[in-house]
Amino acid sequence: MTLAALTDVEVDYARGRALGPFSLAIQPGETVALVGPSGCGKSTALRLLAGLEAPGRGEVQRTPGLGETAVVFQAPTLAPWLSARANVTLPLELAGVPRREARERADAALARVGLSGAESARPAQLSGGMAMRVSLARALVTEPRLLLLDEPFAALDEITRRALADDVLALWSMLKPAIVFVTHNVEEAVYMAGRVVVMTKGPGRIAADVAVEGPMPRNAGFRTDPAFRATVETVSLALAQGMAA
Numbered sequence: 001m002t003l004a005a006l007t008d009v010e011v012d013y014a015r016g017r018a019l020g021p022f023s024l025a026i027q028p029g030e031t032v033a034l035v036g037p038s039g040c041g042k043s044t045a046l047r048l049l050a051g052l053e054a055p056g057r058g059e060v061q062r063t064p065g066l067g068e069t070a071v072v073f074q075a076p077t078l079a080p081w082l083s084a085r086a087n088v089t090l091p092l093e094l095a096g097v098p099r100r101e102a103r104e105r106a107d108a109a110l111a112r113v114g115l116s117g118a119e120s121a122r123p124a125q126l127s128g129g130m131a132m133r134v135s136l137a138r139a140l141v142t143e144p145r146l147l148l149l150d151e152p153f154a155a156l157d158e159i160t161r162r163a164l165a166d167d168v169l170a171l172w173s174m175l176k177p178a179i180v181f182v183t184h185n186v187e188e189a190v191y192m193a194g195r196v197v198v199m200t201k202g203p204g205r206i207a208a209d210v211a212v213e214g215p216m217p218r219n220a221g222f223r224t225d226p227a228f229r230a231t232v233e234t235v236s237l238a239l240a241q242g243m244a245a
Helices: 042-050 084-094 099-112 128-140 158-175 186-192 226-244
Strands: 004-013 016-026 031-035 057-062 069-072 146-150 178-182 195-199 206-211
Touching (some): 016 057, 031 042, 042 069, 042 178, 069 128, 084 099, 084 128, 099 128, 128 158, 158 186, 178 186, 186 195, 195 226, 206 226
Parallel strands (some): 031 178, 069 146, 146 178
Antiparallel strands (some): 004 016, 004 057, 195 206
8 A cells, every 4th residue: 555645746836836747656664765956846745745735736645644754854953952862752742652651762762873871962962963863763753654854964974974874774674664765865865765766857757766676774785786886877867867858
């Protein structure tokens, strides 16, 4: 059964058409990356899937119930006056989870992202990578069926980006949410996704839908595998063609 879908959606802003017509179906447990040039509507598509925006035309289908969709943005968006634990606990408290259970689940989520011992730290005391791990823990603490990631690693250095990519895939292997991941980085898209959707320049449409073969989570040598390099080239070529369309 399809978890979420956009069917012939179009979104218009004051500056003109931002997206579409655009169609995309997400199946339970799959990992999908959206790549495309700036302004092609990648983030708009994510907001439609999240239910944060409605299309001007077309249909949005979402089967996850209340609290079953989580979004992680490029900036960590943590409350600066709250500890890491309190930030992660927040969605549970809003859902009415008892305080003791919420605290235990928050601590477990922080442990899953490698932040045991940092539960009491405030956002200002955390590095960029650690703050993003807190955001991931907060998104995953509710065990969502659909996880939407909007360029969450864009402001981080390459070493941290790669470490967090592996963390996300390890978390996926435990919880198996469907993941839709927006990125400008082709190698990152191919590494993290079982399927890469390439978008044209704005207003975004689909230029290519590329399957990525290989184990999930990725093994240590995946980035050097000839199949990985070939898929990166396939996606890069589709991206170049989409930008010229």
